[in-house]
Amino acid sequence: LPAIFTPARPVLQKIEQAGFEAYFVGGCVRDTILGDPIHDIDIATSAYPSEIKAIFKRTVDTGIEHGTVMILDHGTGYETTTFRTESGYQDYRRPDKVTFVRSLAEDLKRRDFTINALALRENGEVIDLFDGLTDLKKxxxxxxxxxxxxxxxxxxxxxxxxxxxxxxxxxxxxxxxxxxxxxxxxxxxxxxxxxxxxxxxxxxxxxxxxxxxxxxxxxxxxxxxxxxxxxxxxxxxxxLNNWQLANTQQAWAMICVQLGLTGQQIGRFLKQWKTSNDLIKQVKKIVPLVASLRNNTLSAMDLFEGGWQAVQDANQVAKLYGWVKDDSEIENQYQALPIKSSKELAVDGRTLIVDGQLKPGPLLGKVLNDLTRAVVQGQLTNDRETLLATARQLAEEKG
Ligand code: ATP
Ligand code: MG
CATH class of the missing domain: 1.10.110.30 (Hydrophobic Seed Protein)
Incomplete structure (x- = not known):
């Protein structure tokens, strides 16, 4: 067994010593046999949640009504679920009632695919009731x-x-x-x-x-x-060849690009999918950046407004389509921005007010925007005196 199982073996042994059965189940078994990396270990047992809690000093009720208890052992948590069958499937959805059973076979039978219905004993023995091993090979x-x-x-x-x-x-x-x-x-x-x-x-x-x-x-x-x-x-x-996406915002941005969604359509589409507001915000930044990459119009202001994360995500999506810029080229372009956030501007709203030319209000915001844009685009140096002088001029023109 791969090393990741080693610290979990004593946990299974302890359950067995108490007279119950315990197995590794689900994705961790499948991925081990495939030689793929495992991210989490699931344990199934004939012991009821109360029995697990009697065997181990430290446990957390993570989903006790479904039979899941987390065992804490040497600083690691192990999700342990009592063998169960599911009944009362209504409306084609996951059942509202689970019944605990003592038989591994019953538990494996309710699982979705043969490759997910393998069980692995602590001693390395594989229990394969549905020819999952053959399907893994095939x-x-x-x-x-x-x-x-x-x-x-x-x-x-x-x-x-x-x-x-x-x-x-x-x-x-x-x-x-x-x-x-x-x-x-x-x-x-x-x-x-x-x-x-x-x-x-x-x-x-x-x-x-x-x-x-x-x-x-x-x-x-x-x-x-x-x-x-x-x-x-x-x-x-x-x-598309070379499909390589690193995160969810890239994935959704690609879908939006592919569907030709822009502006408000992006938010509407993603709201239907009930994605988080944070994801929507990210994707709304990425999609226009992909368009700029595609049209080869990526400007300093695009980079500044998007921010480095969105720029990288956009470049990754653009890569799929061959609209790519060299990673290093785009990084150099980003690094060359005179400022990377409005916080880096040598003046802020307060400086302009203290200077006496502007009062709080819409004009102040406008002037700050103009200064930011001019600095980002390299038309003004980011220096306090220069910016104050320009602000005075703008205030007079617009005021
Ligand atoms: P992953 O590596 O993506 O987590 P996984 O196989 O562990 O893959 P999970 O969604 O974590 O997938 O589910 C764990 C196990 O629970 C599955 O391997 C399968 O045996 C069972 N399972 C999960 N969802 C269902 C379902 N809807 N119907 C039947 N069995 C399911
Ligand atoms: Mg899993």
């Missing part, structure tokens, strides 16, 4: 059990299938793919926030074109905010 995403039924139970699984296709670069098994095609309209029943998580993971995966191809071919896109009639625009993404 690079296949295949539903556990009947795809139709499974997507009826929880329609989000269809988005999960396409995001794993992207994350792993796997194919979706034909029967599972057919199940998605048939049930795609059920996605409309799922909370947008949950679709958003999977869509972002799709866009940020290793093989996004592979996941996106399935997202389009199955018709899932039709049940996503703002994408219903965008098949052509989305398909345009399939021909």
């Amino acid at each position: 690079h296949l995403i295949r539903a556990v059990g009947d795809p139709n039924e499974r997507f009826h139970e929880d329609a989000l699984r269809m988005m999960r299938a396409v995001r794993f296709a992207s994350k792993l670069g796997f194919m979706i098994d034909p029967a599972t793919l057919a199940g998605i095609k048939q049930n795609a309209p059920l996605l409309a029943k799922i909370a947008v926030e949950r679709i958003q998580v999977e869509f972002e993971k799709l866009l940020l995966g290793q093989q996004p074109v592979s996941g996106l191809k399935d997202f389009i071919a199955t018709g899932l896109y039709q049940y996503c905010p703002g994408l219903a009639d965008q098949k052509d625009a989305l398909s345009g993404l399939l021909v």
Whole structure:
């Protein structure tokens, strides 16, 4: 077992010594067998939450109604979830009731895909009830059990299938793919926030074109905010090579660029997707910068107003389209800005008021803007006396 499991092994041993079963499950098992890096470890156990809490001194109730307790051991937290079945799927959404069970098989059966339904014992033994190992070898995403039924139970699984296709670069098994095609309209029943998580993971995966191809071919896109009639625009993404995005704001900016959204349309689109206000703010900065890169009109003022983060994000998006500037060229251009924030201006509102030429009000703001712009564009040196003299002149002209 990879080193990341080593400190967790005693935790599983302790549960077993108390007479229960405990396994590593889910993504960490799949990724270990694939030789991919693991970001978190999930543990499933036959012990009920109260029993886990009796075994370990330090625990946190992170989701006790779903059977999840975090065990704290040597400064690390381990999410431990009691084996469970899910029942009462209503409205094609995740069930409102979970039932704790003592059988690992029952727990694995409720999982979405065979490659996600593997369990790993502390001693390295793999439990594979659904041929997940074969599918891992064949690079296949295949539903556990009947795809139709499974997507009826929880329609989000269809988005999960396409995001794993992207994350792993796997194919979706034909029967599972057919199940998605048939049930795609059920996605409309799922909370947008949950679709958003999977869509972002799709866009940020290793093989996004592979996941996106399935997202389009199955018709899932039709049940996503703002994408219903965008098949052509989305398909345009399939021909991009060198798709390499580093974060969510780049991913959303790329989608906005691809859909041809500008100005207010960007905020409206992203609000439908219920992304955070902070993300909307970022994307609104990035998209116009991408346009400037595309048109080769990127100005000092664009760089100044966008800020370094948005400039880097925009350049990354532009790269996908081949509208790229050299990273070092754009960095030099940014570094060459005389000031990088209005805080660096040699005068501020107070200085101008004390100087006696201007009173608080709209004119003051205008003059400061003009000074900032002139300094950014290199028309004025950022020096107190120069700026004060110019401010006096502007105040007279405009006042
Ligand atoms: P990642 O590396 O992206 O976190 P993961 O496989 O760990 O991948 P999670 O969303 O963290 O994915 O879910 C953990 C496990 O829980 C999955 O591997 C799967 O076994 C199960 N699971 C999660 N969501 C569902 C679902 N909607 N239906 C069935 N099983 C699910
Ligand atoms: Mg996970």
